[in-house]
Amino acid sequence: MLGRPGTALTTLFSNSIPKVQKAAVIAKTGEKVQIKDDHPVKQPDQLKPGECLVRLHCTGVCHTDLHASLGDWPIPPSVPLVGGHEGVGEVVAIGKNTMGSPVKVGDRVGIKWVAYSCLNCEQCRKGLEQNCADVKLSGYTTDGTFQQYVQSWVNIVTPIPEGISSEAAASVLCAGVTVYRALKQAGTVPNDWVALPGAGGGLGHLAVQYAKVMGLRVIAIDGGEEKRRLCMDMLGADAWIDFTETKDIVSEVKRITGGRGANAAVVTAASSGGYTQAVDYLREGGTLMAVGLPAKAQLNASIFFTVFKNICIRGSYVGNRQDAIEAVNIAASGRVKVHYTSKPLKELERVYEDLGKGKIAGRVVLTM
Structure with a gap:
């Protein structure tokens, strides 16, 4: 029976939901990802009130997913684990007795x-849902989107409007949200200069556009001709600095800005050098x-x-x-516009290799 917003009638397609699915599993950090065909699917009758089951169309790949696989961050992931946290799909079931669901x-x-976040603690009420004491992190502390079906919560999933493909929306849900919030908090006004180290990457190319x-x-800072073309010719950055060719990035930023320097810097590069120079x-x-988030840099x-100089240094951790x-x-x-390349789920390990080498311009989206 199809549920309507504000009702508890919330189950559909239960007969067509499989018992097992394809998933990319991290058995142990530091080991290669295992693509399994027999990973269990949570069934509709197992959903608690407030939970939902989403059949995924696609999922983005983020540098954070690589850190989860390597286990090299100070806070270790929960393993075994299905990684991924940029999924877009269709709600196929909602837990019984869920009242007032914003999605159907x-x-x-x-x-x-x-x-998941509780939505009721002090941090959640202040809009810092990502810092909730009871937070669950997709693909890090709870199974994420490198699978065909994922269990989530009706009050946490993001409705996807018309006018954007599932593949593009997937990358916006992490990379886009993260840089968008950082730019909102940077204290800039129109016509200010913002420097973007890592501008040609998954987060950076969206930061240029936002x-x-x-x-x-925008001063786009990155390396290589492919990323220069992306930032300047396709995204409309105002200036480009290639860190592989420019000996003094600080002087070059000041030259571009008439000797004054940038008003803000949003550092998406996972290296300490980008922060020190900024x-x-x-x-x-x-x-x-x-x-x-470099793994060990200071x-x-x-x-x-x-x-x-009255410099403000502020951390910005994803968004609410x-x-x-x-x-x-x-x-x-x-x-x-999200610039992405589509690949099948089975190529995730190769995508990780390219991410680690900094070879990916834009974003990679995995089809399910």
Whole structure:
């Protein structure tokens, strides 16, 4: 029976939902991903009130997924584990006795990094759902989107509007949301300069576009001709710096900005160098938004000049439910385009290899 919003009638297709599925499983961190055909599917009658089952169309691949596979972050993942946290699919079942669900069976929805938060604690009420004490993280502390069916929660999934493909929406749900929130918090105004180390990557190429939507002037920093073409010719960055060829990035940023320096930097690169340089090339009153998460690097900044220049250093960790809705809606309007390559799930290990070598321009989306 098909459920309607605000009712508890929430199960459909129960006879067509398989018992097992294809999934990419991390048995132990540091080992290769195993593609299994017999991973169990949670059945509709096993769903608790507030839970839903989503049949995935596709899922993005994020550098975070590689860290989960390697287990090289200070907070280890829960293994064995199905990775992934950028899934888009269709709600096929909702737990019985779920009242007031904002989504219904048949809706297209997205699965994000924040798989669950209580929505009632102090952090959740302040819009820091990602810092909820009871948070569950897709593909890190709970099974994620590298599978055909995933269990989620009706109040956490993101409705996907018309006007955007499932493949594009998948990448926006993490990469897009993350940079969009960081740019919102950077304290900039239209016509300000923002430097984007890692601009040609999965997060960075979306940051270029969201920054342009906000009326900012963009300095794209990355390496290689492919990424230069992406940032400058396709995305409309105002200036380009190739870190493989430029000996003094700080001086080059200052030259581009008339000697003043950038108003803000959103560092999506997973290296410590991007952070250290940003503190030096920011102008007085500038803001460094720390987004990329190197496994073991430290942030080294001159305390004297950080204070003397009134530099603000702020961490920005993904985004909340409202950030996700805004980021997806902007992309659905056509103002932000995800540049991605589609690959089958079985190629995940090779994608990880390319991610580790920094060879991927844009994003990779896996078809299910």
